[in-house]
Amino acid sequence: MLTLLKTIRQVINRWWSEFTLQTRLMAGATLVVSLVMSGLTFWAVNTIQQDARMNDTRFGRDLGLLLAANVAPLIAENNLTEVSRFSSRFYSSTSSVRYLLYADGDGRIFFGIPYSEAAVQNSLTIQRRIQLPEAYAANSDFPMVRQHLTPDGEVTDVFVPINHEGQYLGVLAVGINPNPTVVVSSNLTRDVTIAVFISIWSMVMLGVVFNALTITKPIKELLVGVKNIAAGNFKQRIDLPFGGELGELIHSFNEMAERLERYEEQNIEELTAEKAKLETLVSTIADGAVLLNTNLDIILVNPTARRIFAWEGEEVAGKNVLHHLPPNVTVKLTRPLYQIAHRLPHKAEEVGEGMTRDREGDEFRITLSEPTERTIRILLTQVFDQYRENIKGIAMTVQDITREVELNEAKSQFISNVSHELRTPLFNIKSFIETLYEYGEDLSEEERREFLHTANNETDRLTRLVNDVLDLSRLESSKTYKLEAVELARPIEQTLRTYQLNAKDKGIELTQEIESELPSVLGHYDLLLQVFANLVGNSLKFTAEGGRVTIRAYTIESENSVREEVQKVRVEVSDTGTGIDPEDQQAIFERFFRVENRVHTLEGTGLGLSIVRNIVEKHHSRVHLISEVSLGSTFWFDLEVYKDDDLLAQAGIPIDVTDSSVI
Numbered sequence: 040m041l042t043l044l045k046t047i048r049q050v051i052n053r054w055w056s057e058f059t060l061q062t063r064l065m066a067g068a069t070l071v072v073s074l075v076m077s078g079l080t081f082w083a084v085n086t087i088q089q090d091a092r093m094n095d096t097r098f099g100r101d102l103g104l105l106l107a108a109n110v111a112p113l114i115a116e117n118n119l120t121e122v123s124r125f126s127s128r129f130y131s132s133t134s135s136v137r138y139l140l141y142a143d144g145d146g147r148i149f150f151g152i153p154y155s156e157a158a159v160q161n162s163l164t165i166q167r168r169i170q171l172p173e174a175y176a177a178n179s180d181f182p183m184v185r186q187h188l189t190p191d192g193e194v195t196d197v198f199v200p201i202n203h204e205g206q207y208l209g210v211l212a213v214g215i216n217p218n219p220t221v222v223v224s225s226n227l228t229r230d231v232t233i234a235v236f237i238s239i240w241s242m243v244m245l246g247v248v249f250n251a252l253t254i255t256k257p258i259k260e261l262l263v264g265v266k267n268i269a270a271g272n273f274k275q276r277i278d279l280p281f282g283g284e285l286g287e288l289i290h291s292f293n294e295m296a297e298r299l300e301r302y303e304e305q306n307i308e309e310l311t312a313e314k315a316k317l318e319t320l321v322s323t324i325a326d327g328a329v330l331l332n333t334n335l336d337i338i339l340v341n342p343t344a345r346r347i348f349a350w351e352g353e354e355v356a357g358k359n360v361l362h363h364l365p366p367n368v369t370v371k372l373t374r375p376l377y378q379i380a381h382r383l384p385h386k387a388e389e390v391g392e393g394m395t396r397d398r399e400g401d402e403f404r405i406t407l408s409e410p411t412e413r414t415i416r417i418l419l420t421q422v423f424d425q426y427r428e429n430i431k432g433i434a435m436t437v438q439d440i441t442r443e444v445e446l447n448e449a450k451s452q453f454i455s456n457v458s459h460e461l462r463t464p465l466f467n468i469k470s471f472i473e474t475l476y477e478y479g480e481d482l483s484e485e486e487r488r489e490f491l492h493t494a495n496n497e498t499d500r501l502t503r504l505v506n507d508v509l510d511l512s513r514l515e516s517s518k519t520y521k522l523e524a525v526e527l528a529r530p531i532e533q534t535l536r537t538y539q540l541n542a543k544d545k546g547i548e549l550t551q552e553i554e555s556e557l558p559s560v561l562g563h564y565d566l567l568l569q570v571f572a573n574l575v576g577n578s579l580k581f582t583a584e585g586g587r588v589t590i591r592a593y594t595i596e597s598e599n600s601v602r603e604e605v606q607k608v609r610v611e612v613s614d615t616g617t618g619i620d621p622e623d624q625q626a627i628f629e630r631f632f633r634v635e636n637r638v639h640t641l642e643g644t645g646l647g648l649s650i651v652r653n654i655v656e657k658h659h660s661r662v663h664l665i666s667e668v669s670l671g672s673t674f675w676f677d678l679e680v681y682k683d684d685d686l687l688a689q690a691g692i693p694i695d696v697t698d699s700s701v702i
Contacts, residue, residue, distance in 0.1 A: 069243040073236055080232035087228070091217060095195040096184045098135065099215035103182055103199035106139070107211045114141070115203040119150055126152050137194055137214035141201075142169045144209050169212055171198065193217055257289065264292060273300035327437030330422075333380045333430060335359050344437050347407075347415060360435075368405055372417070375401050379419055379433055404440070413441035464501040468494050508646065520657060524559040524681040525567060527592050527608065534571040534590070538579060546584035549575070554593040560608050560678040566654045571612070573647040574674050578614035582671075586615040595677065606680045613673035619666040627664070628652045 106129060113122045126139050130152045141150040148167040172183070183198040195215040201208040260277050267275040275296055277289050318339070327344030331337060337355050345351050348364060355363050361373055379401065403417045418436040423429065471494045475487060482490070531551055542549040571590065578588040591611040619627060628648045655662045655676045666672035 066243060069239060073239045076239075077232060077236050080228060080235070084228045084232070092186065092193075092195065095135075095215045095217060096197070099195050099197035099213050100182045100184060100199070102133075102136070102215070103197045103211055103213040106213065107199040107201050110141075110211070111201050111203040111208065114201055114208050115206070122150060123152075126150075135216055137216045138212075139214075140169065140212035142210050142212065144207055146171050146210070149209075169198075169210060171210065261288070261292060264296070268296060268299065271303075273303050327435075327439075329360065329435040329437065331360055331376075331433040331435060333432060335361060335376055335380065335433075337363075338432065344435075347437050347439060349409070365407055365409070368407070368417070371403055371405055372419070375403075375419060376433065379421055380430065382421065382430070413439060414444045416440050461501065461504065464497040464504070467497040468501070471497075504646075520563050520566065522561050522563055522658070525562040525564050526559050527557060527567070527610065527678075528553055530564060530568040530571055531590050531592065533568060534575055537572065538575050542579055542588065545579065545582075547579060547582050548587040549579075550587065550589045552589060552591040552593075557592055557608065558594065558606070559681040561681045562658050562678055563654075566657065570651050570654050573651050574612040577647060578612060578616060578672070582614045582616035586671075588612070588614045594680070597677070607677045608680060609675060609677050611673055611675040613671060615671040618668040618670055618672055619664070620668060624664050624666060628662070 106126070110122050110125060113119075113125070122141070126141075130136055130139055139152040140148050142148045146169045148169060151167075182200070185196050185198075186193050187196060188194075195217070197213045197215065199211045199213065201211055257277075264275045264277050273296055276293050324341065325343065327347045328339070328341045329337060329344050330339040336357055337360050338357075340350065340355060345353075348368075350363065353363070361369050361376070364372065401419045403419075404414065405417060406412065406414050416438040418438075420434045420436070421430055422432040422434050424431055471490045475482070475490050479487060531553065535549055535551060539549055575588060575590070582588055589612075591609075591613070593609055595607055595609050597605060597607055628651075651674075652662050658676075658678055660676045660678060662674060662676045664672065664674055
């Protein structure tokens with residue numbers, strides 16, 4: 040039962056909620072008016088009925104007192120015949136009397152109109168009684184009045200005591216019919232009230248139905264249409280056959296939707312074109328770019344960022360960036376990303392170590408270990424709306440600064456090494472010159488010559504160091520070199536002539552092994568001459584007396600990038616010197632690295648092999664080393680054979696020396 044009542048209440052609530060405010064107000068007003076009218080009508084009917092009941096009561100009491108006074112002597116004489124005759128005349132003379140009943144002191148009815156007791160009493164006779172209140176005889180001086188309902192309507196009963204000469208003889212019961220005029224008027228008023236009530240609510244229901252058909256339905260359709268338009272569904276249309284103001288409103292809504300749809304299509308085309316331009320631009324920039332929303336979900340990422348973070352082949356769009364960054368990057372950026380996403384424009388905040396902040400972004404420098412060790416710079420910048428009031432997202436710019444860091448470290452190391460190498464000869468020169476200046480007169484001629492000879496040697500050492508630094512700087516600068524045909528026999532012979540005397544003094548055999556009819560190579564004569572000089576000079580320096588230094592040049596066959604057999608010339612400089620330890624063979628080509636550091640000599644600048652490496656790389660080749668301690672070393676590299684059809688294509692091509700890499 041409770042479930043049924045709850046279901047009915049829910050149905051009524053849902054049904055009531057579907058009505059518009061206008062319908063609810065109209066229904067409420069109608070209900071109040073109908074209740075007031077009904078209340079007034081029933082109040083009037085009740086008042087009329089009460090007045091009629093009072094009149095009937097007054098009439099019955101007066102009539103009963105009059106009749107009781109006239110029949111009391113007859114009843115005292117037990118003259119029921121006269122009582123009957125008198126009562127009958129009285130009953131027939133008025134239509135207001137329903138019945139007349141005479142009962143003795145015990146309430147037994149002994150005579151009545153329109154019925155009477157039978158003349159002969161027997162055992163089957165039904166004794167009728169009037170049930171009177173207890174102690175009625177003690178208060179029999181006043182009539183008693185009451186009403187009861189009958190099939191013909193309400194009847195007023197008046198009970199009048201019959202007293203004669205102070206003796207209580209019984210009671211007279213007079214039944215008074217209601218006033219027919221009042222009854223008809225009351226019934227008519229009741230019927231009219233019910234008819235008015237039903238008519239009002241019938242009009243209300245008709246009004247509700249009319250409102251639902253003509254106003255509520257189109258308004259609901261318009262409400263649904265407006266919601267769809269607000270949600271971006273500009274294809275929404277309303278098709279209802281209404282005229283007048285509602286029809287005009289529906290027509291205006293459909294026209295507005297059509298214009299919005301055309302405007303949306305035009306904007307989508309423009310936005311698509313702009314998005315394509317933006318994506319093309321972002322995909323072509325050298326730096327990595329990642330665009331995030333305020334929830335840190337990835338909206339856009341370019342190929343460079345995918346390569347840096349190893350996202351190739353992984354779908355990261357729409358996912359949280361913190362779940363896909365390398366672990367050390369995630370640890371570094373988690374807090375700053377959340378702070379930037381909720382930071383107010385132009386609000387400065389304190390930041391931690393390793394981070395600099397401008398007004399709208401943060402900058403980080405992080406080292407990645409996988410897949411290869413490299414250093415990246417990440418710049419986080421807020422993205423605002425056109426009014427710069429609300430944050431729409433975060434732009435993450437990623438730069439691979441590994442080369443920059445390496446160059447800075449190399450620059451610092453280079454400056455430190457140059458400063459150290461320049462300081463030693465300068466200090467020696469200054470010391471010997473100051474000694475000659477202050478104590479020259481106290482020194483012998485031989486000591487002065489020795490001091491001057493030492494200062495001269497240190498000056499030559501300083502000159503070689505400066506020249507080597509200038510050569511290396513020139514090779515690593517943006518200067519271009521023009522490659523042309525070079526006969527290797529010429530720079531090799533010139534190198535041998537230069538170092539022949541030095542080799543003879545040290546007892547070292549200096550030879551060459553050049554293939555007959557060796558083809559010309561594509562190269563730069565002066566640079567190749569410097570390569571031979573540095574390599575031969577180093578070999579002589581670390582080769583003991585009785586050793587041998589040899590320059591070889593011969594042709595070889597090798598494959599190019601398209602797997603074609605090409606001819607090259609291999610150049611080797613070998614010696615029978617001390618050799619180089621395996622752990623030093625990679626570092627030997629670095630600036631200022633000297634093997635003699637381990638044998639405690641002061642000869643050389645440590646730049647010769649670095650210059651050799653750079654020159655060979657400018658010839659599109661690489662210098663290699665084969666060495667074994669106490670047996671000797673061999674440096675070798677390959678040069679391209681010069682071809683006549685390369686004269687225009689290669690001889691005039693400037694070579695950018697900035698693309699060299701450290702071996």
